[in-house]
Amino acid sequence: MSTKAISGRPVTPGPDLLNHFLYQMVLIRRFEERCGEMYTKGKIRGFLHLYIGQEACAVGSINALEPRDRLIAHYREHGHAIVRGIDPDRIMAELFGRVDGTSHGRGGSMHIFDTEKHFYGGHAIVGGHQPVAVGLGLADRKMGNDNVTMCIFGDGGVAEGEFHEALNLSSLWKTPVLWFCENNGYGMGLPLEKSIANDIYKLAEGYRMPAVRVDGMDVLAVYEETQKAVAHIRAGNGPYFIEAMTYRYRGHSMADAELYREKDEVAAFRERDAIERLKRRMMEDGHLDEAGFEALTQRVEEEVAQSIAFADASPQPEIQTLFDHVYHEQE
């Protein structure tokens, strides 16, 4: 896609890009649905946090980055990894714990990494990756690169001290970091109003950086705001903060009985579903018809089935490789 904002003026996506957004959102959703199935079959173990409902956040934001930019995320990160261009086969293999996984089975669902795609994880201690993002940006500033580091975290990461340390340092040091908060309303089961004493984007304003709130269920709104943020940061103006209001349809993890919310609430958010909204809009504009959407979902269905087959065929790691990667050998 060659439709990036260069001068700070957001680019309005054309039909091809809209189609790409739709494809990526459908792919993430189907990938996650099938992950849920693989979990109940015991193919995926440990913790599994599904991204269903939040697809517009990853697709709208990460597509506004250049390939050379850096990305670091929380543990609900399969969608970010897919949008970043990491092969879904290898992501699925990592979830299966196999040798062809992104970390050869050492990481699991919460720890997807890829050097070539500048994807710095998958981090599972809430808030813990936020200071690391400051350092990624600091390195670029020191080396004279005009890269952007995008740090994705949830509303749950905002009550951690590391959030405040990281925002403060990024503002003081003018590090090129895009803080992207996916506010899905719950830190595990605790509703936002019981965890944060202010609107999240206003906390960022307190650290003297531009901060906006965006509809995280609208992929085009997210794309437009992220392009503005990236242009601001790339021009050397320091950090920028986006709070994307979103919602996860499934539980916090596969172990979640969802005792803390009503089914009506989930249904109300499904009414605003990002995939349905984009699909409707594209149909109204004459860029998509039912046959086209059917073909897209069929393509996705086959791709995810292929990822599962790839993961299932990948060997288990050899036990004698247990100690690989504890220490790096070369100077």
Next chain:
Amino acid sequence: MAVEMRMRDALREALREELLRDERVFLMGEDIGGYGGSYAVTRGLLDEFGPERVMDTPISESGIVGAGVGAAVAGLRPMVEIMTINFSFVAFDQIINNASKFLYMSGGQFNVPLVLRMAAGGGSQLGATHSHALEGLYAHFPGLKVVCPSNPADAKGLLKQAFRDPNPVIFIEHSALYGVKGEVPDDPDYRIEFGKARVLREGTDVTIVGYAGSVHQGLRGATMLEEQEGLSAEVIDLRTLRPLDIDTVIESVKKTNRAVIVEDDWKFGGFAGEISAQIMERAFDWLDAPVARVSGKDVPMPYNRNLEFAALPSEEDVVEAVLAML
């Protein structure tokens, strides 16, 4: 050529040489610039290298250690000074969950060439929260390397090596040793490999093992044993706890048949227990007595001078432990 200098000056020389050698190296920490470092290790470096290479940071340990991790995986060679080991607890998540595991969790994709310097140790009446000696705590974690020099020459050679290591290195400086003088090689390529213990004094009756500050109690204890009891003690300085040169210790124990481990840390669950267990596993048949541990007492460090002295291991304790095993 060698030059006599204090340990803080040897450390500064190492930092300065590494800053000159490699453009990717930069230092950051609390008051390391304008103030000159709380133990004066970094004094003058801000003037020589400027604020991009020598960065003063806020009191924000988790933030700056995490930033160090990020800068390291992005390709730079940061050194973060956490002032003292006591404040590293505030950054524990960054050290343990990020620095030590990034490489492993990424399946070998992202290494973390980060040097974390911190002062440690008691004896200055700083009370319970400011007197920790927890080299052994960090040595517990796979993925970290732990270095704890006992003298100026080792301090310089090991710190220069830390900057060449592609892994996170916890570099712990005993605060009582900053003023200790010693001969230090001035060769800019002078380095000491990790995992090489040093026999400081050869002997035949007992092996005394120490690291950082406790090496000095061990050495003084050995002198007392010789002068007062006519005993010959071998003294080993471990220099690094991870990697650990247990072979040198085992070889010595097989010669002396007795071992005393000296450390400032608490005895319960401390690193002396690890050394003791490894001796038992590998040299049980050579031991003429149970391995003895001379450690700090299991109390939070008291402020009062006499109480603090009683809580720390001394050379008299070393002598007593050796005499008890004969």
